Amino acid sequence: MLSSRPILEINNLSIDFRTKDGAERKVLENFNLRLYEGQRIAVVGESGSGKTVMASSILRLLPEAHSSGEILFKGENLMVATSRRVSEIRGAEIGMTFQDPLSSLNPIMTIGDQVSEVLRIRGVSKKEASDRTVVLLQELGIEDAPNRLNSYPYEFSGGMRQRVLLAMSVIASPSILIADEPTTALDVRVQAQVMATINQFTSKRNLATIFISHDLSVVAGFADYVVVMYAGRVVEEGPVDEIFYRPAHPYTRGLLDSIPSIDQSSEKRLNSIPGVTPEPGHRSSGCVFRDRCDSAQETCSAKAPELLTTGEKHLVRCHFPLLPLSTSRNMG
Amino acid sequence: MSDISYLEAIEVSKVFGRKSRSKIAVDGVSLSVKAGDSIGIVGESGSGKSTMARMLVGLLSPNKGLIAFNGEDVTQLRGKHKSDFRKDVQMVFQDPYASLNPRMKIFDQLAEGPRLYQLYDGELRLKDAIEELFMSVGMSVEHLNRYPREFSGGQRQRICIARALAVQPRILICDEPVSSLDVSIQAQILNLLKDKVSELNLTLIFVAHDLAVVKYLCSSMAVMERGKIVEHGDSNSIFGNPIHGYTKSLLKAIPTPNPIAERERLSLAKVQ
Numbered sequence: 126m127l128s129s130r131p132i133l134e135i136n137n138l139s140i141d142f143r144t145k146d147g148a149e150r151k152v153l154e155n156f157n158l159r160l161y162e163g164q165r166i167a168v169v170g171e172s173g174s175g176k177t178v179m180a181s182s183i184l185r186l187l188p189e190a191h192s193s194g195e196i197l198f199k200g201e202n203l204m205v206a207t208s209r210r211v212s213e214i215r216g217a218e219i220g221m222t223f224q225d226p227l228s229s230l231n232p233i234m235t236i237g238d239q240v241s242e243v244l245r246i247r248g249v250s251k252k253e254a255s256d257r258t259v260v261l262l263q264e265l266g267i268e269d270a271p272n273r274l275n276s277y278p279y280e281f282s283g284g285m286r287q288r289v290l291l292a293m294s295v296i297a298s299p300s301i302l303i304a305d306e307p308t309t310a311l312d313v314r315v316q317a318q319v320m321a322t323i324n325q326f327t328s329k330r331n332l333a334t335i336f337i338s339h340d341l342s343v344v345a346g347f348a349d350y351v352v353v354m355y356a357g358r359v360v361e362e363g364p365v366d367e368i369f370y371r372p373a374h375p376y377t378r379g380l381l382d383s384i385p386s387i388d389q390s391s392e393k394r395l396n397s398i399p400g401v402t403p404e405p406g407h408r409s410s411g412c413v414f415r416d417r418c419d420s421a422q423e424t425c426s427a428k429a430p431e432l433l434t435t436g437e438k439h440l441v442r443c444h445f446p447l448l449p450l451s452t453s454r455n456m457g
Numbered sequence: 458m459s460d461i462s463y464l465e466a467i468e469v470s471k472v473f474g475r476k477s478r479s480k481i482a483v484d485g486v487s488l489s490v491k492a493g494d495s496i497g498i499v500g501e502s503g504s505g506k507s508t509m510a511r512m513l514v515g516l517l518s519p520n521k522g523l524i525a526f527n528g529e530d531v532t533q534l535r536g537k538h539k540s541d542f543r544k545d546v547q548m549v550f551q552d553p554y555a556s557l558n559p560r561m562k563i564f565d566q567l568a569e570g571p572r573l574y575q576l577y578d579g580e581l582r583l584k585d586a587i588e589e590l591f592m593s594v595g596m597s598v599e600h601l602n603r604y605p606r607e608f609s610g611g612q613r614q615r616i617c618i619a620r621a622l623a624v625q626p627r628i629l630i631c632d633e634p635v636s637s638l639d640v641s642i643q644a645q646i647l648n649l650l651k652d653k654v655s656e657l658n659l660t661l662i663f664v665a666h667d668l669a670v671v672k673y674l675c676s677s678m679a680v681m682e683r684g685k686i687v688e689h690g691d692s693n694s695i696f697g698n699p700i701h702g703y704t705k706s707l708l709k710a711i712p713t714p715n716p717i718a719e720r721e722r723l724s725l726a727k728v729q
Binding site for chain 1: 501502609611612639640641642643644645647648651666667668669670672673674676692696706707708709710711712713714715716717718719720721722723724726727
């Protein structure tokens with residue numbers, strides 16, 4: 126159940142990087158998000174959509190970025206918090222896992238030490254940290270956990286490493302988990318197992334989750350709410366069933382149509398989206414998607430569409446959405 | 458279509474490493490490819506599917522067994538026959554960043570093969586042919602004078618496909634050509650491959666871990682697990698009625714963009 130106040134609130138977050146010659150490259154523009162206790166939000170988009178930059182900036186992992194806006198964690202603005210305070214929040218309040226489990230783990234440190242370190246630096250005794258590590262690894266599907274504590278990352282398979290990474294990000298009992306493409310590098314059967322693990326674990330702990338993915342299918346069964354990003358902007362967001370069964374943005378529709386399905390006849394051509402995502406710095410004024418869009422008209426190059434309501438909690442940024450807009454305006 | 462196998466693997470095995478630390482990547486696999494076939498080789502990482510592709514194209518030689526092209530052992534081919542094999546069997550690799558020469562202009566990379574096999578009478582004809590081919594893969598002619606670094610992953614993969622097609626091959630072997638691409642770009646490349654295969658009457662061997670992608674392009678498929686083919690047959694019948702447990706488990710694990718079905722699947726899944 127959603128409580129009335131979000132535990133994480135992102136307001137008007139914009140991020141840009143400066144190139145060597147001082148030019149500004151906007152990678153995220155006016156991003157807004159409300160995450161409630163126990164809620165699961167999937168942020169989906171292709172490369173260059175800004176999804177990872179958004180996620181990393183929540184924990185201030187991008188020191189070289191110029192950002193503006195607010196990131197309110199339980200009311201506290203992380204954008205202006207001291208680095209000491211942000212360090213406290215990392216892991217203990219907001220945990221994060223990354224895409225590539227092998228490069229996120231220390232190759233010369235045992236699994237047990239890496240997971241329990243999160244507790245040790247917070248003053249938990251060695252014995253207790255180790256006991257809690259065993260319990261958690263078991264819960265996350267690592268068999269024979271007591272004996273695996275002394276193993277090194279290279280001795281683990283990709284799926285097992287991802288579970289270890291997950292253990293590191295949740296062992297200090299955070300209230301938010303940010304998972305950045307946790308299953309992308311995995312084989313399909315392992316991916317299914319890791320998704321089941323994340324699903325079961327987050328339900329049991331009522332852990333609010335932001336799940337970043339380029340793959341709509343992977344998040345379909347997990348997410349409550351889906352945010353679709355394109356070229357640094359949110360183009361559509363809404364409850365998961367709305368996004369999948371009633372997409373309002375031509376980009377979302379195009380992404381869904383681009384996925385080959387095993388149920389589909391191979392005679393039918395895939396409806397691919399023409400063109401490529403524009404790079405930061407080469408993004409046209411008006412609608413960023415218009416160059417690739419079938420329904421683009423003059424208005425689309427003249428002015429950028431706003432994020433408007435089309436249904437219950439369903440927002441779309443398009444001058445010619447596939448569903449009618451509601452009459453009352455909201456959001457900027 | 459003739460009944461003679463065009464390209465055939467006969468009981469091939471490939472072992473990597475030495476003695477006690479050796480690993481069997483492919484273990485006594487036979488596969489026959491006839492003209493006009495489109496065969497998918499699917500499996501997870503470590504199943505031996507890429508090793509299989511590399512042996513078929515001649516980049517690796519089997520430790521046991523043999524690869525036959527038009528009925529002849531490829532290691533015994535000499536002269537014209539050897540050059541025919543090299544020309545007729547082309548490959549597109551997984552990583553379009555690693556498979557183009559960074560110091561060579563796109564035109565020269567595309568022209569290298571045709572020049573070697575003297576496919577065109579004079580540079581002018583060659584230039585025309587390359588330009589036409591380049592446009593047919595969805596690129597524009599002025600890009601021929603550029604270097605690979607100026608292109609995105611999807612464009613590079615188009616270039617790699619053009620390079621493979623430039624020597625007018627008869628068999629195209631693709632090793633996970635879309636797995637590193639974004640979904641919207643992936644669909645473009647799959648459509649391009651599908652068009653080229655039918656337009657040029659190519660025989661296709663397509664290696665992938667994604668079964669839906671294979672089903673889209675291939676009429677038959679071979680499922681590999683730990684170096685062996687565990688199921689082989691018509692794509693539609695394998696998808697409709699998989700026999701082997703491994704194939705079943707692969708099919709069951711494929712996520713679909715369907716929240717209702719996916720929620721049910723997740724709730725039934727057991728955490729191992």
